[in-house]
Amino acid sequence: MAAAVVTVAACSAGATTSLAADAAPSRAHALVQFQFADQYLTPRGMIVHNDGMTFQPLVLGFFNVHKSDSFLNDITLIGGVWNDFSTSPVSVHAPFGSSPKTSWVEIDPIAGVSMGLGKNLKLDVTYTAFKMEILDIPTSQHLEVKMALDDTEWLKAFALHPYVSFWQELDGKATAAQVPYFVDPLGKKPGAPPDSSFYFDLGVAPSYTFEKLSLKVEAPCRVLLADKDFYGEYYDKSSTIGLFEVGVKATIPLKFMPEGYGHWSFYSGVKYMNFVDDNLAGMQQFNAPGKATDDVVQFYFGISSFF
Numbered sequence: 001m002a003a004a005v006v007t008v009a010a011c012s013a014g015a016t017t018s019l020a021a022d023a024a025p026s027r028a029h030a031l032v033q034f035q036f037a038d039q040y041l042t043p044r045g046m047i048v049h050n051d052g053m054t055f056q057p058l059v060l061g062f063f064n065v066h067k068s069d070s071f072l073n074d075i076t077l078i079g080g081v082w083n084d085f086s087t088s089p090v091s092v093h094a095p096f097g098s099s100p101k102t103s104w105v106e107i108d109p110i111a112g113v114s115m116g117l118g119k120n121l122k123l124d125v126t127y128t129a130f131k132m133e134i135l136d137i138p139t140s141q142h143l144e145v146k147m148a149l150d151d152t153e154w155l156k157a158f159a160l161h162p163y164v165s166f167w168q169e170l171d172g173k174a175t176a177a178q179v180p181y182f183v184d185p186l187g188k189k190p191g192a193p194p195d196s197s198f199y200f201d202l203g204v205a206p207s208y209t210f211e212k213l214s215l216k217v218e219a220p221c222r223v224l225l226a227d228k229d230f231y232g233e234y235y236d237k238s239s240t241i242g243l244f245e246v247g248v249k250a251t252i253p254l255k256f257m258p259e260g261y262g263h264w265s266f267y268s269g270v271k272y273m274n275f276v277d278d279n280l281a282g283m284q285q286f287n288a289p290g291k292a293t294d295d296v297v298q299f300y301f302g303i304s305s306f307f
Helices: 008-022 153-159 179-183 276-286
Strands: 028-036 048-049 056-069 072-091 101-117 120-132 138-148 161-171 198-204 207-210 215-218 221-226 241-253 262-276 295-306
Touching: 048 101, 048 295, 179 276, 262 276
Parallel strands: none
Antiparallel strands: 028 056, 028 295, 056 072, 072 101, 101 120, 120 138, 138 161, 161 198, 198 221, 207 215, 215 241, 221 241, 241 262, 262 295
């Protein structure tokens, strides 16, 4: 069934590694983030729970092991953990709504390496495991390879910061793609459920900073291109585009924090996700919506600190 949000961790890791390498002589740094949202929405389009509020703490450690003027100019090891908690408890066992229930929804270990290539490229390789505490969802494991380009040198304030990533399920499924095959709500008598699969992400993250206010505004958008087995083909033939997402995020530093206690900031944002693949839309009946869902809007805010 559904899985977790780890793309946020991977993106934070990639962005913070550069800061870790340049901000201070220390080769060891940490990122602590506390995020709140009106629902738990994964980067793969799974609406895990949407009652009450979700609380998602993230802790990452960065250990720089190499820095030079060569083509491979930076190597930073990354490790951490991400959790999800809900103010409205979720069922421990299937079906959705049954007792007992728990507020602890998920815990995900994270491990990876970030490498600076040349002047403008960054390569991140990240392993994640989604350990679900709800609905008897088995643990799944995954690997993401992401290449990002810093185009600030050419586009200045209009830089797009494009990236492409490849996300592979190593063991198990990170979506509910297998569930319709087992439950067969349409009486299709389908064949074997889809196995572990993959997708590509194409995205940009343009931003603008209002210097007088120290306010940074970002407008990220992305398109997920999925293999046919990633969401399966129970409801219809798979679509090349699984989903697309657009959003706006504003970040402002908390300058009242005393020097020496880390770099603190507050952020808030909204994202819109459209489920292009009918199989992704259909499988939402096995998630929190309880019915086929074509799109979703998520509101979130949080505090982060980098040490």
